[in-house]
Amino acid sequence: MSKKYASISANIGDTKRPTVVGADRHPGWNALRRIASRITTPLLPDDYLRLANPLWSARELRGRVLEVRRETADSATLVIKPGWGFHFDYRPGQYIGIGLLVDGRWRWRSYSLTSAPTGGRTIAITVKAMPEGFLSSHLVDGVVPGTVVRLAAPQGEFVLPEPAPATVLFLTAGSGITPVMSMLRTLARRGGITDVVHLHSAPTPADMLFAEELAALAREHPGYRLLFRATRSQGRLDLSGPAMLDAEVPDWRGRQVWACGPAALLGDAERIWADAGIADHLHIERFTIARTAVASGGGTVTFAASGKSVVTDAATTLLEAGESAGVQMPFGCRMGICQSCVVELVAGQVRDLRSGVDHEPGTRIQTCVSTAAGDCELDV
Numbered sequence: 001m002s003k004k005y006a007s008i009s010a011n012i013g014d015t016k017r018p019t020v021v022g023a024d025r026h027p028g029w030n031a032l033r034r035i036a037s038r039i040t041t042p043l044l045p046d047d048y049l050r051l052a053n054p055l056w057s058a059r060e061l062r063g064r065v066l067e068v069r070r071e072t073a074d075s076a077t078l079v080i081k082p083g084w085g086f087h088f089d090y091r092p093g094q095y096i097g098i099g100l101l102v103d104g105r106w107r108w109r110s111y112s113l114t115s116a117p118t119g120g121r122t123i124a125i126t127v128k129a130m131p132e133g134f135l136s137s138h139l140v141d142g143v144v145p146g147t148v149v150r151l152a153a154p155q156g157e158f159v160l161p162e163p164a165p166a167t168v169l170f171l172t173a174g175s176g177i178t179p180v181m182s183m184l185r186t187l188a189r190r191g192g193i194t195d196v197v198h199l200h201s202a203p204t205p206a207d208m209l210f211a212e213e214l215a216a217l218a219r220e221h222p223g224y225r226l227l228f229r230a231t232r233s234q235g236r237l238d239l240s241g242p243a244m245l246d247a248e249v250p251d252w253r254g255r256q257v258w259a260c261g262p263a264a265l266l267g268d269a270e271r272i273w274a275d276a277g278i279a280d281h282l283h284i285e286r287f288t289i290a291r292t293a294v295a296s297g298g299g300t301v302t303f304a305a306s307g308k309s310v311v312t313d314a315a316t317t318l319l320e321a322g323e324s325a326g327v328q329m330p331f332g333c334r335m336g337i338c339q340s341c342v343v344e345l346v347a348g349q350v351r352d353l354r355s356g357v358d359h360e361p362g363t364r365i366q367t368c369v370s371t372a373a374g375d376c377e378l379d380v
């Protein structure tokens with residue numbers, strides 16, 4: 001291990017909220033549900049299911065928080081037992097949507113699964129509390145075991161192929177380690193760690209998620225080489241050019257790379273791999289979008305299909321505005337990545353928060369990264 005890297009072992013101290021979940025995969029159940037709804041009218045079968053067990057719902061995915069395990073001073077792992085309809089055949093690296101009832105409103109965010117899809121009946125996410133963030137602080141400090149949450153099915157393309165490539169480079173920083181943790185756990189359980197180099201950084205060793213587990217992996221798997229950098233004392237990974245990579249991972253050009261971390265790190269990585277002519281080796285997951293547009297506008301947003309409307313400000317996304325009005329908005333990543341939230345703009349103008357571009361009626365817009373630039377109407 002390079003001297004520039006700390007030795008870990010020494011330092012360890014509403015995708016659309018499904019209206020009928022799994023209907024496509026369970027046609028038989030759906031038919032039963034239709035028959036049941038005739039028998040049980042005026043109450044819906046869902047009402048009876050919920051009386052029997054709050055995790056049973058034919059309309060939406062739910063889960064119960066079994067455990068909230070503190071990982072570092074500002075992060076925690078939530079172990080969740082999903083209810084009926086959840087499919088455990090997710091791919092390592094995928095994320096789920098989690099909805100939490102706070103102050104009478106369902107708030108949704110995306111979190112990478114940190115668990116491995118290897119037969120268990122629980123899933124795990126690991127959340128870092130953002131200082132000014134709303135839901136992450138609540139998930140880390142406010143959620144107690146027993147809490148029932150809503151779930152959106154696992155999705156995302158930031159996944160390891162099956163079989164995994166023979167040589168891999170993981171490039172992670174901070175909470176960006178979460179999807180890679182699911183990959184590592186999966187590889188370890190399948191005996192698939194052949195040649196993995198993992199460049200990871202966090203402010204201090206105490207801030208490092210999964211530090212003990214990663215150190216154990218490094219001890220037990222000769223094919224796993226962990227290079228940890230404590231940025232507060234050692235400075236950030238220098239990705240201004242390929243020199244650091246050449247020194248630490250001389251064969252980096254031949255490796256498939258999965259990278260997740262702050263936007264600056266990912267931007268640097270994109271440049272380096274593109275300059276080397278191997279941009280296709282680099283797989284990236286972003287947790288945040290760059291909001292560059294000037295916040296101005298707002299207005300009354302009308303949701304044509306549901307007949308609802310809401311007055312919103314220039315900073316609230318159309319997705320959040322719809323949810324606050326009780327509209328079942330389709331969504332996935334909530335970060336402008338997956339396109340699940342696309343709907344048609346019927347009238348008025350909306351602004352893309354990333355580019356500042358105003359969209360005209362007749363175009364299809366991503367509600368998770370758009371705000372009202374005046375009164376507007378959406379086809380949802």
Ligand SMILES: Cc1cc2nc3c(=O)[nH]c(=O)nc-3n(C[C@H](O)[C@H](O)[C@H](O)COP(=O)(O)OP(=O)(O)OC[C@H]3O[C@@H](n4cnc5c(N)ncnc54)[C@H](O)[C@@H]3O)c2cc1C
Nearest residue numbers: 109110111112126127128132133134135136178287315335
């Ligand atoms: C695919 C994916 C996977 C993810 N996986 C993980 C994971 O495994 N672990 C994890 O901890 N996080 C993960 N995230 C991030 C997570 O979804 C949340 O974004 C994060 O927890 C912050 O949520 P919050 O409610 O606390 O913050 P929010 O209240 O949503 O705010 C987020 C940040 O943006 C700022 N902000 C909010 N609104 C505005 C605005 N209008 N203009 C400018 N800035 C604003 C806030 O100050 C805050 O710093 C993932 C995200 C994606 C897209």
Ligand code: FES
Nearest residue numbers: 332334338339368
């Ligand atoms: S929810 Fe993924 S792009 Fe909008």
